[in-house]
Amino acid sequence: MGTLPEAKTSCEIPITKTLDETVRLCVSSNQQVAHPVVYKLVRVEGDGRLVPATDDEVMAVEDFLDDERSQPASLEEARISRGFLSDEISLKKPVGETTEGRENIEADAEKLNARLEFIEEMLQRVKQEERLRLSCGYPDRLSKFISMDEMILDKHDQEPYTNGNLKEENPVQDSAVNARLINTDCVESKINEMLAMSTDDPITSSALLNDCTGYNPDISTTEGEICLDSLSIRELQETFKSTFGRTTSVKDKLWLKRRIAMGLTNSYDVPTTNFVIKGKTLISKKVERDGFHDAVGDTNEHYTDMSVRLQHCQVSSSKGLRKPRIEVEDSRNCEYHEVQTAGKRIRKPTKRYIEELSEVETRECSGRLGSSGKSCRHSHDPQRFQIGHLQGDFSSRKMIVTRNDSLGGSGVQVPYVSRVRRGRPRQNFMALMKYQPSGIAAEAVEEDFGMQISRQQGDIESFQTETLSQQIQQASGDKLEKQMVIDTSEQLKTVDMENADSSADDTSDENVATVPTANGGTRRKHHRAWTLSEVVKLVEGVSRYGAGRWSEIKRLAFASYSYRTSVDLKDKWRNLLRASFSQVHANKGVKTPRKHAAIPIPAPILIRVRELAEMHGQTNYYPSSSKLVGKRPSKNVHEIR
């Protein structure tokens, strides 16, 4: 981290024109809707120069910027902000007054910049810690999250923290002033925040500062190891350059270390603050103290706030998965609970997500993953808030590359999986088959692979199977949720791989091709031959629920045949009727009344179909007059069950 003199220096350096403009923009935009074009990211060099921000830097702060643009800051954040911003800068000053001395504004802007830099750094820590916190459900550690007081005392036992008990210490936080990104929008937001803020109940800025910058550089360096902690920012930048082949002007030590560590280890499984690298392995050192408590301490104020949002996300997105916890006041416990279950609770990726994900990830995978600090956003936008990372140095869990699910505002984190299924929509139900009794799973898989496997099974499907299918279907909701819970990454990937396979099977050996017809439409996109078991199930379903109740049959008897729609059932039944009656008329003993029948329908089945048809009054399906005459008299065909 930068030193205090540096910070002071940077605050006193002459203001460039750019900064002046920035300040003016900032000030003026306070009273009007700032034009987005006005905002630009610049970096304050150590000598006070402003240089355009690099992509790295933009990435480094974009989360923060998002925060700033989001909804009104929560109390916690306000307190944090105040901790950074309140002591030096006269924020009571009406921001809109540009008549104030330019020097004053500039100086204030400098200070704001310093604060913003510091905030940004802290955000980095927040992100890291958040990820850490959510990645591993270690109650012994997580318990530290429960009480902020406890956390503070843990880290700063000499600085008992109580609300309203502010210790205005010297502005050590200026030590955080280094190269940072500033954004006029941020400045404006901060000013607004501070103006809106009262001065009571602040948090000790020095405490926060200590947490943020209380970085222990005295981690021993072993020969042959790269102890990033012992490197200066410049050295870290050099290391970064040598690691990634490009320079970076980011002076966030933590960020640099993380990036370097990830680059060197070719892994994202990098502890938050331990950056001793040996060979290609990241060596964890002093995890408890440096990796955890530091981050905990400096972000303690965020946790309550974040947990609130977290549970909000959960409530709004998980539906039946968990009971809504509305009360914010209990957020600590909630948070604890969240953390406890974060490792287990993985939302099943939605189909839409999966599809979108593969596109997004393939597009921005490298850049995105390169910055781990970015991957854990501390955002006020619930849609962008990540529930957690299943990653961490405390966890043996494999890392799951995740993304924010911005669809539907669920804001949940879902594992990275490959794109599956482009064909006909498949219900997620199939994924559950893994967790059913083996027989069911086998059944499901077999049915999913329909044509390849046991097409020639001549016997009729057992009623037991159907019953089990119904059970599965009836419990599908719970099962889905359970699956979300118990899914590990491997399981999910396996499931999705399986789904991908099945989807491939959907279309592999049968005609997938969309046949564009002359009049513009496409037809016959998919064809999946009816297996005998399907036919049997259909017949059974009709016998139970009645012909015409296709959706019901579909739901209850064809729950596991996701590719069969109710319309398919209807069509098939129609064909079966025709077949059965044609058989009756043509040749009673012959198995295949239709020449093109892909699957010879056994005579018993056809007989059964005919019985049902007669039972239901569907007796008009004669081969010659099926279309012309064959109409169902009415829907008095129900209730044979």
Added chain:
DNA sequence: GTTAGGG
């Protein structure tokens, strides 16, 4: 959203 029916 489901069903029936034509193509």
Added chain:
DNA sequence: CCCTAAC
């Protein structure tokens, strides 16, 4: 299997 009108 697709499409669509009708419900």
